[in-house]
Amino acid sequence: MTQETQPPLLQETGIPLDEYQAIVRLLGREPNRLELYLFKVMWSEHCSYKNSRPLLRLLPKEGPAVLQGPGENAGVVEIGEGWAVAFKIESHNHPSAVEPVQGAATGVGGIIRDIVAMGARPIALLNSLRFGRPDHPRTRYLVRGVVEGIAHYGNAIGVPTVGGEVYFHPDYQENPLVNAMCVGLLRVEELKRSRASLGRPVYYVGSKTGRDGIGGAAFASEELSEESESKRPSVQVGDPFLGKLTMELTLEAIRQNLVEGVQDMGAAGLTSSLSELAHKSGLGLELHLDRVPQREAGMNPIELMLSESQERMVLVPRPGQEQALEALAARYGLDAVPVAHTIAEPVFRVIQAGQVVAEVPTAALADCPTYTREGREDPAIARLRAVDLNALPVPSNLQEILPRLLSSPNLCSRAPIYERYDHQVGTNTVLVPGWGDAAILRIKGTQRGLAVKVDANPRYSKLAPRLGAMHALAEAARNVSVVGGRPLAYTDGLNCGNPETPEGYFELSETIRGLAEASRALGLPVVSGNVSLYNEGPNYRIPPTPMVGVVGLLENLEHRAQQGFQQAGDFIVLIGALEGQLGASEYLWVVHGQEAGSPPPLDLAQEARAQAAIRALIEQGWVRTAHDVAEGGLAVALAEMCLPRGLGATLEVRSPARPDAVLFGEAPSRILFSVNQAHLQAAVKLLENHGLPYHILGQVGGSTLTILTPKARLEWPLADLRQAWEAPLREVLP
């Protein structure tokens, strides 16, 4: 059959013929229009992971602390004293490209509901953002909108936004990335899953259903084109006020032990939340559409089933608690309606006005065919990676390079962004944005704390997807370690291009393989995540962007580190090599205008030792200032340690290597820390015992950053560095 001779319904829904035939096989008959739409959304990439599921199996998911791995609304990890953390990352790239404020806001609302669905109280939000060139007006429009949307929702619902990262790169110009991560805290015994027992009423709680974002999940799986810009589904609007009430109602119902199962209503709305609830419970479900609270008159079954109206949850009361649940909802002024009930026959049955309007086996909706494809590296990327950088001239004036790097949009101060986020509501934020490589949250009533960070370097991943993914996990974990947290597990937001092209599939597959390898080497399981594919502009793919969110534990909060120098006279020690590499570095891009070479090699065993060593130093109480050496290299890392408290440093770096590689080159597994004289020897001994190379570089003090190299004395007044570092993002976000 050709395109023209396909049944009109296939053209309308965009379901490929082979999938349609699979549907007919599963049903044993032709589906009706509504049923076909149910398949369309459930078999979309966003809901079915049809291109990524076989690859995701490669990721290690087990660990002694893991209570819930991938497969539920969020992963859950035990942290001791009866507590556990639930966390997950979620993308909202396409909605944010269409309407940045609401796209970002509803992304935050959605990930919060996933955490609440596990029975956890959200205690922290993070976000990972990618935009195009900062001087482009559309980029400014997107940055302002996205930041406003995140602030609007997170601030109002009262969950602090404690961290994140932003990267500007021309390959995101048309297709920005907006991923939000949420971390929640729960008592182990209150862990909830998306489950219902037989014959239970299933309650719809929260906001009414309107024609919002019809087909959003399917939309998320299409490339952004001129056409989709005009096709714009009706935009979903976030309502943090109702979101807050819905969240409090759900958590209170769990605390009072009124419910046996919880499920959020996210992408693909009623269809996905109810059919998955039934399927995971090994049951069927009968849904009465007439009972669904509706905001607009005259909504048809397809609209009701596909609506992505926000601030809705599904609660399954325990037997006898129906009235209590309804009374609780009334207190919050929310709708709580038994719209469905579970049945033994494993089918998803939709009833309207007494008629069955759709009936499909629950397993069929879940059993989307998966695809394993042929991947092939884009030869252009391989060529870029092979570029010889040794021939690059060493700049004559090294002095002027540091301020230039500090004012690069990827390295400059993020304060104009995080100042707009409430990062303290909840009074648990011990390390606020700008003061550490990871945020720290305390757990009230214990000595414990959590360290959280999300990370991904698009340049590394663009030039070497597998190595880049390994770096992403290593760096996120390193950031958690340098504040004193022991990494427990991670969540990953995989943002890639079109998997139906060999290049796109190659990048997705390499990224996951890299993550898997780093996971095993670092002993970190993945407990949740998200895949967002088809991220492309009109004539290019985004770089594969694996946003890795790591959560770590501090057993004793007293022992933690921040990034800024705190005490004049302290000695400054570098763990790792003095020299970095130019390949894929920020320096190479900013100063030489090139994105080429290979990202630095990564020795995962040394990485693990470096992280263990810095944690031990912090745990001993010897180190209270530590910072990892990342983009921009040694000089930038040192400046970042001077700026928080305006305390300078004088250091000597003696290396025969080219000075730009020493000062600005990049390499993993490198950590700077400061230590007072009394503990210097012990600290050094500890590094030796861990088999780590190290260098004692100098001392803290003064109001300049001074670096003595074999050939030159470089001296920067901190005031100048601060100015270079603080100005650029203020222009984008005044």
Add this chain to the structure above:
Amino acid sequence: MKVAVIQFPGSNCDQDALWALRLVGLEAELVWHTERSLEGFQAALLPGGFSYGDYLRAGALAKFSPVMQEVRRLAQRGYPVVGICNGFQVLTEAGLLPGALLANTNLHFTCKEVFLRVERTDLPFTRAYTPGQVLRIPIAHGEGRYYADAETLERLEQNHQVVFRYTSPQEAPSKEGYNPNGSLNDIAGIVNPAGNVLGLMPHPERAVESVLGSADGLPFFRSLKQALEVVV
């Protein structure tokens, strides 16, 4: 000596306020906005957050909540009533404090540490401070620009009703840049003429433990505790 922490739909610093009050040993309980009686409470705290989503105008819709009648009664009878951030906005909207809080001049929500000078230490909220003491306390608001007409402003100053003012840190005095929202006369917090109803934009409950970066808000709650012990 029990403090009622009023929960409007959308309040989100209610638990934080409760934590801070209990930290100094005060008895405190959450009270849902539909309650019609504050019997048994000797003080009320209106916490920060986004009551009714801050829709229309921050604090504008919360003033219609049933519990506000009782808050008003408590205030009239001379009991301490505190509004922090959104709570301050509610108190001005309800007419319990003069003036209004408008959008920050930078037009966006701003969360950061600011410095405050304590202008009065004879109040149930400030007795544990020393006159002129400079505090380091976070703000987190989008509509915190204090405004009142010239006459009201004049009266506030003459009656010494300004309790907290934005200022620069002592170690780095500066003439500008310290007022985060464009408040007239650098006003961060005011009190009614009787001295028992106080509103402030900064969050003392976020600065009650050194682990949170500052404990400069602790004396605020200690003062309240002292004052309430005297009431009994």
Add this chain to the structure above:
Amino acid sequence: MKYHITLLIELKDGILDPQGRAVEGVLQGLQYPVENVRVGRVLEMELEAPSEAEARATAHNIGKALSNPVMEVFVVEAVKELA
């Protein structure tokens, strides 16, 4: 009877309106010859009332309840009977 009500709530003259200023800056940047830009709110709603006069009176009360006399003024911009 059902009436459609339009209510405007605006900042009083003389009160700094940073949003208005920001919009003015944008428009002037686009070469529009504008001045004194002020940004306020418009509320539209449907109201049940026995007569237009009563609808107007109720609208007035609503405007009073929803505006803040310290810095705002309100206008009942329109009262239209609905079919």
Add this chain to the structure above:
Amino acid sequence: MKYHITLLIELKDGILDPQGRAVEGVLQGLQYPVENVRVGRVLEMELEAPSEAEARATAHNIGKALSNPVMEVFVVEAVKELA
């Protein structure tokens, strides 16, 4: 010539209006018989233009520039010549 322009920017029908809903809930709680409350923005400004027709045309362009076509619609509510 100088004209006073009033521009209304409102959410499209069908787009959820959380503000309107919250206001509606409060007004109904106060026993006002209202429904379908929607909250939008009103912009007032002074505009230099050679004629009323041109003022109106410019106001239209301004409305286009300031509203978000994904979610909003605008109306040029009034164009009045100033003394």
